[in-house]
Amino acid sequence: MEPEKIKPITLMGANASGKTEIALELARKLGGEILSADSKQTYKYLEAGTAKPAGVWADTAAGRAYLVENVPYHLVDNLDPRSTYDAGTFVKEAKKVMAEIEGRGNAAIMAGGTGMYIQAFWNGMDDLPPANPEIRQELAALAEVGGKEALHAQLAAMDPAAAVKIPPGNIQRVMRAIEITRLAGRPVSQIWSGRFYNALPAHEGKFVFLKWQRDLLAERVKRRTVTRFEEWAAETRNLLAKGYPEDCPGLKTLGYPQMLDYLAGRLSKPEAIHAITGASMAYAKRQNTWFGRYRNALLITLEKYEDYDPAAIAAKIINA
């Protein structure tokens, strides 16, 4: 008799909400492997700054893997900080890893805070042309001269419907809309299916949203920032010494700009900690807004510290 196949579990939540610990607990209980949905932990050398779980690369029966407490932890620690990464690439790699995990008969546990990656993986993306560096460079140069308004005006000329949906200040999305329209040869607003943001496919797996009471999360974020600050500073200093530019993709991420300010003497240590904590909380708010849209996810609210019991939460998820 074949054992019942365990459907993938997807664990979502803001940074510092304890996803990793619960994912490890689930992996131990189910004999599972973890698949990280985190846009920054994919980078090598970014450890303290991304709260990447400590692990080691080792040869296993299934090939080389990053092991955290002996649990395979996929899609982390494998990209140079100078490289870019994106949702499309993530989906492609994650599908492959997911298939391999299932092929081994193991439970897959996706854990992460990058809502867009989770969204793209489970709900898919419309068939849009991938990023084009030449066009982006050209558009960035145009924005340099004419400002964000000039770019938005260009979008309005080629696709009024898209221009209405995207505010001029949001230069990244304006550029992307122009890019798609040019590459596809027709207005992006006609290509968008408009059905991208809905619920998650609950029949394909379990979806869990860990939501902390704000002040408690702020306390956790602050404590984590203070605790790892020196290690983070050393790691960042080391990267600069190796020749990584301050504006490389890996370093253009939450907290690193403030850390670079600190290393350059533009911020004192308390100021840097305050700025990093503030940025992390602003990010947590966005994450909670994103995940809150999934009404069919299992919502686990944490209102007091005692509510955070990884083993109990893991059991609750398994029994849900």
Add this chain to the structure above:
RNA sequence: GCCGCGGUAGCUCAGUGGUAGAGCACUGGUCUGAAAAACCAGGUGUCGUUGGUUCGAUCCCAACCCGCGGCA
């Protein structure tokens, strides 16, 4: 004790004789290959306290309280 400066949003502060504003914080939201990104919306208030002048005081006057600096 005296002199000076200050007391306005959670914080730092601007401002006006017609009940007030910015930045940050906070709250809600957007999101289709940069997403730890890039944005949109919302002002949340006993203007230190009590009196006085005035049609009207957060603003002018007095006293008091508190903080900072100086002189004793």
